[in-house]
Every structure is written in structure tokens, then in C-alpha cells.
Amino acid sequence: MSPKKQLGFIVVATLLLTAVGSHFVAGWIGLPKPGAAFRRIGPQSGPQVFCAGSSLLQFGLAWPEISKALGQGMENWGIGGSSPSEWEFSQPLATNANLMIIGISVYDLNELHLANSRANVVPLSQTIQDLWSAGMSRQFSKRLLSQYPLAYLRQVFPTAGNSDAVLVGLRRKLPSKMRSAAAAEDSANSMVLPKEAVFEFGGSTDKLSEWDTAKKLRRLALMRSETQGEHTFGGPKQLALHRMLQRAQASGGNIVVVLPVAPLYAHEFLTPEVNLNFEKALTEVQRAFPAAQFVRLDQDTPLQSDAYFSDPVHMNGAGRDIATEAFLKALELPSQKL
Amino acid sequence: MIFTSFEFVLFFALVLAGRSLCRSLPAEKWFLLVASYVFYMSWSVPFGLLILATSLVDYGVGLGLNGIVDQRKRKLLLTISLVANLGVLAFFKYTNFLLANVESVATMFGLHLARWHYDIILPAGISFFTFQSMSYTISVYRRQIEPCRSLRDFLLFVAFFPQLLAGPIVRAADLLPQIYRRVRANIYEIESGLAQFAVGAVKKIVISDQIAPNVDLIFNAPGNYDGFTLFQGVLGYAVQIYCDFSGYSDMAIGCARIMGFHFPENFQMPYSAASITEFWQRWHISLSSWFRDYLYIPLGGNRKGETRTYVNLLVTMLLCGLWHGASWNFVLWGGLHGVSLAIHRIWKHWNPLGSLMKQPAFRFFWTPFAHLLTLGIVLVGWVLFRAQNWPLAVQYLSRMLSWSHEGVHLVSPYILPAVTAVFITHLLVQKDRNWSLEIPKRATHIRIGFYSALVLLICLLGVTDSVPFIYFQF
CATH class of the missing domain: 1.20.5 (Single alpha-helices involved in coiled-coils or other helix-helix interfaces)
Incomplete structure (x- = not known):
């Protein structure tokens, strides 16, 4: 040769x-395959409620109770770490929906926090159009666009660019004797998704308030490394949110649930400037869609404790119960003021 | 455009394809020159003009030096080149540092000056391309090389994209002859270039980028952690900076070799050094040899007596520290290494253990001690180098060295495996071997196994949101 x-x-x-x-x-x-996982709950007949949100929404509310209260079936297409940019492409699948419940948070709407499988869901043309319309920086555009070649690469090498998921997966699989204490601790808190196609995520009993300081610091360091500790709003996610609300408005109604993050996260990342920018982004949405009902769970005082969170952004079972009660109560009231 | 981005892979593929279409040597050089400027201008367009400007000065000085016999005029020309290069470097890198120090000194004397601070953006790789360019004019001044007569060739020498941003600093005597003739890589060079690139990518995105968040966490607030955690943090930083910088060098050397160009090695298992002198023969070799040839030796080197030698060593290392960044931390880091080099030189001359060193049993215990002592000095140096300011460095060192039990005890699942892997490699692998040159000579199945392991590591553990290389800031 x-x-x-x-x-x-x-x-x-x-x-x-x-x-x-x-x-x-x-x-x-x-390793989860890219793409959406369909889940539903409640009556299958009649108009359905389309639930759009990341795991913060999925874990944050008790869907069987809400379905019962509304007397309607609920549909959800879940994508790990997702945001309006990805949910937008599930919306046309909810063909029989007369109401959209969309859950957003300061974490979800942060443009710098990107879903791992974004490029598998959002067409390249849409991304380019949004980047252009929102006038995003060159650095951010490069980061977002580089997800597309990575998505192609993952057809052949599915683990490429998934190092966090690979490390967590390996730690789970390795025999318990080989695990270090820290690794076991880290994986113990990872979110466990339901295996069935049922829209019921259960309530975690983990409490962020009981994490030791080292574990909190490690988790915050990981979160910081993804976004450089920054939050920006008003980019492609915001544009997608507007388009979704517009479509949902045309076919029924909108409920926008603003979800809380743990005080630990807020203390670490949410400067007054970040909070102000987030509020500006929400005000813009409310101005554009005055008919949409806003439920501000992020301003619900009882939830302002790390005891109601299983990690820096996800509510645990106790938090979910409080949030569900507040949500159902808010449905009986006129839209909360921002 | 960093080496581990898709953008660079596409860029490099286009460069290889475009270059193969060039039928003549001049066309090929023009093509590489344009590609190199496109590469640099992908960071910043105006700074491309800065490289062009400094290159034009040095090109002119080089030509001028060739035609002039009068030594005073030659010195004047060289001074123009040094002032231009060091002036640019000083303006972009040291202006604010200088102003802050002037302000501090004035405050000490009771004068309250207005606070000066300018928002100056540091051009990427400025310390590297200015030093590379200066090495040319100094070499022409010393009549070690002939001046480059072609402006295009000279511009390509300064801006050649693989080494432009973070070295290795390639001397004119090494690179210009390769630019003058048409170089092409053979199959062996292509394979070894690919292997070296892959090794560099593993170092950068599998090790350095993976541990960076945990290292940052510890260095950002050393007062929060106990002694063990701080020790772990500095070990992590030692591995991070080594893998980041040597990874960049490997990728630069690999890219160049794929195109048929040969760059000198820049790192050779530095943490396996048994003395601080040996460390500097293995760490950032192109920079340490630059300082040796263009600063230490002109200062008199070791030719003007022992005391002067120690002063020369100290001055060289202080400036080497300052080259890394405009902060007293870097100066102190350089000072630590300068003092250590001087002490090692004294020790070697004194040689109190000369007779004992001939006994194998003594050497058996002494050698690990020498390695640990060297590593210890290097680690203390890294604390000064990485800490955000002097008080944090002092706090870090005092808590770590006193093995404080107060504070958070953090065991990073990322740092410890990475540190273990890198230090075991340093211990087990023969330190002067170059695996990327050796592997392509092995049997096919060994090569497939080795390359598959590298690529699989990248696929499993590679961080794709790659952070810029640490040395870009220098």
C-alpha cells in the first residue's frame, strides 16, 4: 500500500x-437523543392546552392538578434546556389547542444560555434571520451558528460537544465503589425525567438549602462557565416568544407564567441591571400582548427560599405545591400587573 | 478564530485547497499572506493595519541596515525599530499600568492627581509578533542573517497565521528560508502534523477548558477555601496553563507542518524538570531563548563576573515577567524565577553534594526532592501569576502554605483527574521524546489505536464552547 x-x-x-x-x-x-419528547395528561377529547416551557416549568407546576382545574387535556413537547426558540417549533404540533401556558424565567430567557439541541430544532435560516433582526453581536452569532456544524457532526459522533452529559452519565454508570464523594453528590441531584409519555414530573425532595457550600460553588461555577455569568435579553429568544404569543393569540388565549429561580442563583447572577433588563423584556411582551395573562410566580414571597428548590433553578416538590396553588389562584384573578 | 473552532477548520481547509491551486511560488506566498491577514483581521480589522505598520518599519530598517557601514547610523536604525516595536507594545499594554503607578507614587508624596485610565484594547498576540519582528532587525543588525528583500515575504514572515497569535516565536533565520523556497509536506509530515494538532486539541478542549471553571472558582475567592482546596487550585492552574499554552503551540506546529513548514518545539514536559534552570529549558522555549539571546547575552550574560551574571538573570526574568502582563504580580513572578535561577547557579558552582551525588543511593532520594522543590517554586510562581492582585496572592499563599483548615473544603471531580493524568504523563513518558514525530513511524494498528483514542477523547470530553487561549492576552 x-x-x-x-x-x-x-x-x-x-x-x-x-x-x-x-x-x-x-x-x-x-445520552438523550436530540429532539422533543411528547408528553400529555388529562382528557384527550376536546380542545387541549399547549404547555410551552423548559424543565423549570415542567418540574415547577403540578400538571395533573392544573389539568383537573381547567378541565382540559395538556400537551407538552419537552426539549432539554430549551427556550422559546425551540418551543416555537412544537407549537404547530398542538393542532387542537385553544390555550397556551408558556413558562419563562430570567434563566430561560437569557440569550447566552443555549439549548444543546437547538440546531436540531431551529432551522438555520430562522436563526440567521433572528440574529440579523435582533442585531446580536458577532461573538454571540458565531457561538450560535457553530451549533449547526456540531449538529451534523453529532449524526456521526453523538457525544461530540456533550461533555457535561457524558461526564454525568459516566459517573452514574461507574460502579459506586469507584465514585468519588463529590461525583456521587453531583449526580444525585440531576433531574430525572419521567420515562412514560405522561405530563407529570413528580416532586423532588432535594433541597438546595441543604447542599454543602462546596457543591453549591461547583454548580454555580458550571453555570457561570456557560454564560460567563452574564444575562442578556432581547435576542432570538425574545423574538420567538413574540411570534409564539401572536400565534397562540390568534387561536385562543395566552397565559405567561414567570417562574422563579432560587435565591442562591439570584444572589450570584442577578444584578440590579440584569433584573431591570428582564423587567424591560417582560414589559415589552405585555405591551405587545395586553390580552395575555401574566402570572408572576417569581414575585411570590413564599418561594423566595432555597428550601423550595432542588437546584439553583428548579423547584422541588414543596416549591411546586406552593407554585401550583399560587398559579391556580392567579387564574381566578385578572392579570397581575408587572 | 481559534484553532479549536469550526470556523478555523473551514478556514484551514480552504487555505490548503487554495494553496494547492497556486501554480507559482509568488502566487502561493501572496495567497498565504492574504490568508494570514484574514485570519488576524477576523479578530480586529484595525489591528491588522497595526501589524502592517510595524512590519513596514522593520522591513525598511532591515533594508537600511544592509546598505550602511557606519556603526552609529546602524545603531540609530536599530533604535528606530526597537522604539517602534516596544513603543507599540508599551502603548497598548503598559499605558494604564504606568499611569496607575505614577498616580500611586504621587499620592505617596501627597500629590493628588486626576485618575487617568484609558480604555485601550490590547491587540491579540501583540507581544508575540513584536518580538518576532524585533528578532529580525536585531539579527540583521548583528549580521547573522541577510535582510529580506521582498516586502511580501517579510510581511508573511511576521503575519504567518499558525504562530501569529501566541507563538512559538519563530526566528527569522528559521522561518524566512522556508518562505523563500517552495515547501511541501510529505505524507509523513502530514500525518505527524495531524497527530500534533490532535494532541494539542486534547490538551486544550479536553483538559484545560474542562478544568478552567473550577480553577477560576478557587482563584476568584481564595479566602473562602481551606489549604487543601487552594493547593488543588494551584495544581489545577499549573495543568490548565500548561495544557492551554502547549496545546496552542502543538496545534500551531501541527498546522505549519501539514503545510510543510517546520517550527521549533515550544514545550518539552516542563513539570518533569529537576531544577528551575531545566524548567526554563522546557517551558515556553521560544520565549526563554529569545530573552537569552536578545537580552541576557547583550547584558553581558555570564561573561562579566558572577555578581553581574546574577543581576543579568534577575533583570532578564523581571522583564520576562513584565512581558506577560502589565501588573506587579507578573513582575514578582519573574523576580521569583530570576532569584531561583540565580540561587540554582550558586548551588551548582558551590556543588556541596558533589561527592554524595556519585552514590546511587543518595541520588535515589535526592532526585525526587529536586523535582519536588522545582515544582514547589513553580507552583508558588503560578499563584503570583494567576491571582487577580497582590493582596489576593498573599492571602492565597498564606492560607495554602499554612494548610488552613478554615473555609470550604472542595474536591473538584475535574481538577484531580486532570492533574493526575498530566503529572503521570510527565513522570512516565521519556521527557525528550516527541510522540507526534514517533507515532507515524509505528505499525498501522498502533497508529489507528492512538489516533482513535485522541479523537474519541475529544468527542467524549471536549468542551465545544471553547474559551480563548490564556496566552492570547499576553
Whole structure:
């Protein structure tokens, strides 16, 4: 074999072996496949409620109770770490919806926090259009657009760019004897999604207030590394939110639930400037959609405690109960003022 | 455009394809020159003009030096080049540092000056390209090389994209001859270049970027942590900066080799050094040899007596520290290394253990001690280097060295495995071997296994939201 052919053979064999290895690890640790997971609850007949939100909304409210209170079935297409940019593409799937409940938070609407499978859901043309319309920075645009080649690469190497998920998966799989104390602690708190297609996420008993300081610091460091500790609003996510509300308004009604984050997260990342910008973004939405009902759970005083959160952004079972009660109460009242 | 981005992969593929289409050597050089400026201007367009301006000065000085015999005029020309390069460097890098120090001194004398601070953006890689360019004019002045007659070739020498942003600082004597002739990589060089690039990518995105958030966490608030955590933090930083910078160098050398260009190695297992002198022969080799040849030796080196040698060492290392950044922390870091180098030199001359060193049993215990002592000095240096300011550095060192039990005890699941992997590699691997050159000579199945392991590591543990290389800020 000539040296040229030999190098060609080595390159092909290397890529092939790597692809096999990557698929094997992805399967072994149960790496979630990109795309939405459909879940529903309540009566199947009649108009449905389309629930759009990330895991903050899914874990934050007791959906069976809400379905019962509204007397309607509820549908949700869940995507890990998602935001309006991704939910927008589930909206046309809810063909029989007369109401949209959309859950947003300062964490979800942060443009710098990107869903891992965004490029699998949002077409490139839409992303370019949104980046252009929102006048986003070159640095951010590069970051967002680089997700597209990565999505293609993941067809062959599913673990590429998923190092956090791989590390968590490996720690779960490794025999308990081999785990370090810190690793076990970290994985113990990871969110467990329901295996069935039922829109009921249960209530976690973990309490952020009981985390030791080291664990809190490690988690905050991970969150900081993703966004450089910054929050920006008014980009592609905001544009997608407007489009969703517009569509939902045309086919029924809108309830916008503003979800809280843990005081730990707020203390670490939410400067007065960030809070002000978030409020500006919400005001803009409310001005554009005056008919939409806003439920501000983030301003609900009882939830201002780390004891009601299972990690810096997700509510636990106790938090969920308080939030659900407040949500149902708010449905009986006219829209809360921002 | 950093080496680990999709953007660079696309850029490099286009460069390789475009270059192969160039039929003549001049066309190829023009193509590489344009590509290099596009690469740099992807960071900032105006700063592309800055490189062009300093390159034009040095090109002119080089030509001028060739035609002049009068030594005073030659010195004047060299001074123009040094003032231009160091002036640019001083303006962009040291203006605010200088103003802040003037203000502090004035305050000490009871004068209250208005607070001066200018928002000056530091051009990426300025310390590297100015030093590379200065090495050319100094070499021409010393008549070590002929001046470059082609402006295009000279511009390409300064701006050649693989080493432009963070080195290695390639001397004119090494790179210009490769630019003058048409170089092409053979299959072996392409394979070893790819291997070196992959090793660099593993160092950068699998190790350095993975541990960076935890290291930052510890260094940002050292007062919050106990001694163990702080020790872990500095070990983590030692690994982070090594993998970040040597990873960049590996990728730069790999890219160049794929195109047929040969750059000198910049790192050679530095943490395996048994003395601080050996450390500097293995850490950032292109910079330490630059300072040796263009500062230490002109100052007199070791030719003007022992005391002067120690002063020269100290001055060289203080300036080396200042080269890294406009802060007293960097100066102190340089000072620590300068003093350590001087002490090591005294020790070698004194040689109190000369007879004992001949006994294998003594050497058995002494060698690990020498390694640990060297590593200890380097780690203390990294605290000064990384800490945000002097009080935080003092706090860090005092809590770490007193092994404080107060504060948060944090065991990072990222830092410890990375530190273990890197230090085991330093211990087990023969330190003067270059694996990227050796692997392509091995049997096919070994090569496939080695490359698959590298690519799989990138696929499993690589951080895709890559942070810029640490040395870009220098």
C-alpha cells in the first residue's frame, strides 16, 4: 500500500472506530437523543392546552392538578434546556389547542444560555434571520451558528460537544465503589425525567438549602462557565416568544407564567441591571400582548427560599405545591400587573 | 478564530485547497499572506493595519541596515525599530499600568492627581509578533542573517497565521528560508502534523477548558477555601496553563507542518524538570531563548563576573515577567524565577553534594526532592501569576502554605483527574521524546489505536464552547 493510501486508510479507520466508540458510550450512558419528547395528561377529547416551557416549568407546576382545574387535556413537547426558540417549533404540533401556558424565567430567557439541541430544532435560516433582526453581536452569532456544524457532526459522533452529559452519565454508570464523594453528590441531584409519555414530573425532595457550600460553588461555577455569568435579553429568544404569543393569540388565549429561580442563583447572577433588563423584556411582551395573562410566580414571597428548590433553578416538590396553588389562584384573578 | 473552532477548520481547509491551486511560488506566498491577514483581521480589522505598520518599519530598517557601514547610523536604525516595536507594545499594554503607578507614587508624596485610565484594547498576540519582528532587525543588525528583500515575504514572515497569535516565536533565520523556497509536506509530515494538532486539541478542549471553571472558582475567592482546596487550585492552574499554552503551540506546529513548514518545539514536559534552570529549558522555549539571546547575552550574560551574571538573570526574568502582563504580580513572578535561577547557579558552582551525588543511593532520594522543590517554586510562581492582585496572592499563599483548615473544603471531580493524568504523563513518558514525530513511524494498528483514542477523547470530553487561549492576552 502506498503511504498516501495508508494514511487514507488510517484516517478512515480512526473516524470509524471513534464513531463506533461514541455511539457505544452514548447508548451505554443513555445520552438523550436530540429532539422533543411528547408528553400529555388529562382528557384527550376536546380542545387541549399547549404547555410551552423548559424543565423549570415542567418540574415547577403540578400538571395533573392544573389539568383537573381547567378541565382540559395538556400537551407538552419537552426539549432539554430549551427556550422559546425551540418551543416555537412544537407549537404547530398542538393542532387542537385553544390555550397556551408558556413558562419563562430570567434563566430561560437569557440569550447566552443555549439549548444543546437547538440546531436540531431551529432551522438555520430562522436563526440567521433572528440574529440579523435582533442585531446580536458577532461573538454571540458565531457561538450560535457553530451549533449547526456540531449538529451534523453529532449524526456521526453523538457525544461530540456533550461533555457535561457524558461526564454525568459516566459517573452514574461507574460502579459506586469507584465514585468519588463529590461525583456521587453531583449526580444525585440531576433531574430525572419521567420515562412514560405522561405530563407529570413528580416532586423532588432535594433541597438546595441543604447542599454543602462546596457543591453549591461547583454548580454555580458550571453555570457561570456557560454564560460567563452574564444575562442578556432581547435576542432570538425574545423574538420567538413574540411570534409564539401572536400565534397562540390568534387561536385562543395566552397565559405567561414567570417562574422563579432560587435565591442562591439570584444572589450570584442577578444584578440590579440584569433584573431591570428582564423587567424591560417582560414589559415589552405585555405591551405587545395586553390580552395575555401574566402570572408572576417569581414575585411570590413564599418561594423566595432555597428550601423550595432542588437546584439553583428548579423547584422541588414543596416549591411546586406552593407554585401550583399560587398559579391556580392567579387564574381566578385578572392579570397581575408587572 | 481559534484553532479549536469550526470556523478555523473551514478556514484551514480552504487555505490548503487554495494553496494547492497556486501554480507559482509568488502566487502561493501572496495567497498565504492574504490568508494570514484574514485570519488576524477576523479578530480586529484595525489591528491588522497595526501589524502592517510595524512590519513596514522593520522591513525598511532591515533594508537600511544592509546598505550602511557606519556603526552609529546602524545603531540609530536599530533604535528606530526597537522604539517602534516596544513603543507599540508599551502603548497598548503598559499605558494604564504606568499611569496607575505614577498616580500611586504621587499620592505617596501627597500629590493628588486626576485618575487617568484609558480604555485601550490590547491587540491579540501583540507581544508575540513584536518580538518576532524585533528578532529580525536585531539579527540583521548583528549580521547573522541577510535582510529580506521582498516586502511580501517579510510581511508573511511576521503575519504567518499558525504562530501569529501566541507563538512559538519563530526566528527569522528559521522561518524566512522556508518562505523563500517552495515547501511541501510529505505524507509523513502530514500525518505527524495531524497527530500534533490532535494532541494539542486534547490538551486544550479536553483538559484545560474542562478544568478552567473550577480553577477560576478557587482563584476568584481564595479566602473562602481551606489549604487543601487552594493547593488543588494551584495544581489545577499549573495543568490548565500548561495544557492551554502547549496545546496552542502543538496545534500551531501541527498546522505549519501539514503545510510543510517546520517550527521549533515550544514545550518539552516542563513539570518533569529537576531544577528551575531545566524548567526554563522546557517551558515556553521560544520565549526563554529569545530573552537569552536578545537580552541576557547583550547584558553581558555570564561573561562579566558572577555578581553581574546574577543581576543579568534577575533583570532578564523581571522583564520576562513584565512581558506577560502589565501588573506587579507578573513582575514578582519573574523576580521569583530570576532569584531561583540565580540561587540554582550558586548551588551548582558551590556543588556541596558533589561527592554524595556519585552514590546511587543518595541520588535515589535526592532526585525526587529536586523535582519536588522545582515544582514547589513553580507552583508558588503560578499563584503570583494567576491571582487577580497582590493582596489576593498573599492571602492565597498564606492560607495554602499554612494548610488552613478554615473555609470550604472542595474536591473538584475535574481538577484531580486532570492533574493526575498530566503529572503521570510527565513522570512516565521519556521527557525528550516527541510522540507526534514517533507515532507515524509505528505499525498501522498502533497508529489507528492512538489516533482513535485522541479523537474519541475529544468527542467524549471536549468542551465545544471553547474559551480563548490564556496566552492570547499576553
